[in-house]
Amino acid sequence: MLTFFISHVTLNIMFGEFNLIEKYFVGRQSRRKDVLLAAGDDCALLKVPEGMSLAVSTDTLVAGTHFLKEANPAWVAHKALAANISDLAAMGATPAWVSLALTLPKPNESWLAPFCNSFFKLADYFDIHLIGGDTTKGPLSLTLTVQGFVDAEKALRRDGARVGDWIYVTGELGDSQAGLDVILNKELRNKPFAEQLEQAHYLSTPRVLAGQALLGIASSAIDISDGLAADLKHILRCSDVGAHLELSELPVSSQLIQFIGSVDKAQQYALTSGEEYELCFTVPEQYKGAIDAALAHCGCQVSCIGQIRPKGQFLLSNKGQPLDWPQQGFDHFQ
Structure with a gap:
């Protein structure tokens, strides 16, 4: 009992x-x-x-x-x-x-x-x-x-993305992985912003207001727990579509760049960092102009990072140039 x-x-x-x-x-x-x-x-x-x-x-x-x-x-x-x-x-x-x-x-x-x-x-x-x-x-x-x-009829799900929808994320990505690096390697504690990044790993901000504001606007959504690339693929699989990501648009913090020492490396962290707990969501073309106004009161940054493509595609580019970067996110059994 x-x-x-x-x-x-x-x-x-x-x-x-x-x-x-x-x-x-x-x-x-x-x-x-x-x-x-x-x-x-x-x-x-x-x-x-x-x-x-x-x-x-x-x-x-x-x-x-x-x-x-x-x-x-x-x-x-x-x-x-x-x-x-x-x-x-x-x-x-x-x-x-x-x-x-x-x-x-x-x-x-x-x-x-x-x-x-x-x-x-x-x-x-x-x-x-x-x-x-x-x-x-x-x-x-x-x-x-x-x-x-x-409301079950309005709930954001993973299976609603359609070809042509735009892909967005809230907040900045990559800080959680850098914070985990600090936690696991004490030698990194002397690097710039190490303490702040460690706190960022533990002290995420759930995007409740953003999720509520996206009802009726977003076609699909997921929170980023296993890494942007890995979690976006859940949407792609459930929606039977593909995607193209423009990595130059990935939102990364200045403290992450200074900690790592490279914008490219910071963008790689943003692509694969787990336990960020930001939202990744898709928006039909007809609602793209409404995003900034809808999220204006939510207190979080929002970035358009790509577009939904036909099934079978998962393309990465940086300022239009194709990239072949690792996309492995967090795996609980590794």
Whole structure:
């Protein structure tokens, strides 16, 4: 039986799991009106608004794979929740609820306190209510399930791109990969902007407002978690089309260029960097002129980087000159 939903297989070294839950997770938020019953029973009871569909996404982060065990717990919390919120943003959904399954080697209050402070800060910013979860003893990992609302007829999907549509991305790309380089290689910490890039790897900004603004305008969308080239290919496969990317249009930050020392290398990072959590989306020609106005209030840069082509094509160019660059993104099993 669960009580937070609380498992009895658990963290009862030093102090019990019930105390752990009560101290760090219960009573931290004001209850949303659509949460009829949250933590404290076998299940949460939730109310979906009339005329809306439920959008659901689950993601797992494992110490040693998605973050180092010694990583700042506040950054880990932000990364975990932001990654899930980004999935909702990619469909134009409005976030509402989250559940959290947390596995810890032992109940470490010096880790839990900053983790929870960061988690609830981001959750409250997006008006997301923690409705339950589980705690278990074991290797450090966390699994989140976020839920939100969207009109199913308008939801942004991967299968709507058509030949002639324009390809866009939000934000700047490549910083997350550079930040990971810093995390994995301490010798890079003396390079320009190393600290800022490391933070960028953990502290992404989910593009919820942008996703909502694209409803009725974008023909397809995806969030960039495994790298632009890899994630765009998901759209191409689902939509049965190809693409041409103009890499000189890829948005890269000045700090990335200075860190790497080359615009070309920065563009390569932008093409393959995973865990960016920006949006890649396609827009029909008839709506291309509406993009800047639609996203003006979203607080993020938007760049047109290419165009949808017939199936079988995946072309890269730089100022019109063909390129043959590696396109491999992040693979969870490599």
